Amino acid sequence: MSAQPNLVVVGSIGIDTIETPHEKQPDILGGSASYACAASSLFSRTGMVGVVGTDFPDLHRQVWGAMDIDLSGVQTVEGETFKWHGVYEANMDNRSTISTELGVFADFSPVLPGEYRKAPYLFLGNIAPELQLHVLEQMDDPKFVLVDTMDLWINIAREALEKVVAKVTMLTLNESEARLLTGEQTLLAAAKHLLKMGPEYVLIKKGESGSMLFTHKNIFMLHAYPLESFKDPTGAGDAFAGGFIGKLAEFDELSPVAIRQAMAYGSVVASFGVEEFSLGRLTGIEREDIENRYAEFVEMSRIS
Ligand code: AMP
Numbered sequence: 001m002s003a004q005p006n007l008v009v010v011g012s013i014g015i016d017t018i019e020t021p022h023e024k025q026p027d028i029l030g031g032s033a034s035y036a037c038a039a040s041s042l043f044s045r046t047g048m049v050g051v052v053g054t055d056f057p058d059l060h061r062q063v064w065g066a067m068d069i070d071l072s073g074v075q076t077v078e079g080e081t082f083k084w085h086g087v088y089e090a091n092m093d094n095r096s097t098i099s100t101e102l103g104v105f106a107d108f109s110p111v112l113p114g115e116y117r118k119a120p121y122l123f124l125g126n127i128a129p130e131l132q133l134h135v136l137e138q139m140d141d142p143k144f145v146l147v148d149t150m151d152l153w154i155n156i157a158r159e160a161l162e163k164v165v166a167k168v169t170m171l172t173l174n175e176s177e178a179r180l181l182t183g184e185q186t187l188l189a190a191a192k193h194l195l196k197m198g199p200e201y202v203l204i205k206k207g208e209s210g211s212m213l214f215t216h217k218n219i220f221m222l223h224a225y226p227l228e229s230f231k232d233p234t235g236a237g238d239a240f241a242g243g244f245i246g247k248l249a250e251f252d253e254l255s256p257v258a259i260r261q262a263m264a265y266g267s268v269v270a271s272f273g274v275e276e277f278s279l280g281r282l283t284g285i286e287r288e289d290i291e292n293r294y295a296e297f298v299e300m301s302r303i304s
Pocket of ligand 1: 031100236
């Protein structure tokens with residue numbers, strides 16, 4: 001029997017249709033929880049919390065199973081699985097949502113299996129902040145809670161989002177979301193504003209430009225691992241966050257060095273993730289691939 005999860009991840013589970021300037025991939029496995037769990041499970045035993053409909057293909061479930069993700073927190077409910085259709089512009093940076101069908105996600109009420117509640121690490125992936133709160137309330141006493149969000153929730157559920165942010169250890173969001181949530185212009189001003197809202201750490205994602213970590217005492221910057229080409233940036237932020245917290249849970253240490261190294265591992269995992277659509281690349285990597293790219297990445301970032 002596999003060990004109990006020491007990391008719990010909640011988020012969306014979706015069937016995505018993705019169009020890039022080069023390719024269209026219909027009905028592929030996606031969702032914030034799916035990408036984050038695939039990434040975190042490379043380092044730590046992960047329990048997934050989410051919902052799928054009765055139409056959810058067994059093949060997708062087997063993908064997670066092969067990564068040894070604990071699925072006892074995934075509910076299957078009569079109805080259709082969440083579906084999302086996105087199209088990338090020529091630069092692969094901007095994308096538009098063509099459609100979102102909530103399906104069973106609309107009435108989702110996450111219930112954590114008993115053995116998840118004791119987990120020391122929790123990732124509240126991108127879903128409605130009310131649901132993130134509901135999950136947080138079911139946990140015994142996690143020692144590190146990371147929360148992600150998106151512009152949609154900042155616009156329509158700001159109050160609930162502020163409640164979540166006040167209760168977590170680390171908030172992660174992208175540059176434009178940090179500006180939207182705070183009204184500040186520079187990232188430093190936005191980070192200071194966000195730190196005042198409660199978290200000990202604010203991690204701002206900057207896409208291909210990497211990420212910045214802010215605490216009350218210092219700032220740490222990391223470029224993204226440079227790729228010559230990639231296929232699909234969907235879920236890169238989730239894979240980064242999942243890889244980060246999965247590695248942190250493996251270290252089981254919250255020192256500044258452990259946090260910085262975990263960020264670098266998250267970046268490495270995200271770089272693999274975008275090389276293929278869906279979880280295509282994340283399911284195929286070995287620990288050795290990660291360590292090799294990590295060593296290369298550390299060398300690239302070294303100043304002295
Ligand atoms: P990202 O590229 O990090 O924005 O994550 C993309 C994933 O988010 C896709 O696989 C979608 O299934 C999922 N997604 C799209 N819209 C939403 C939403 N409103 N809430 C939760 N997940 C979403």
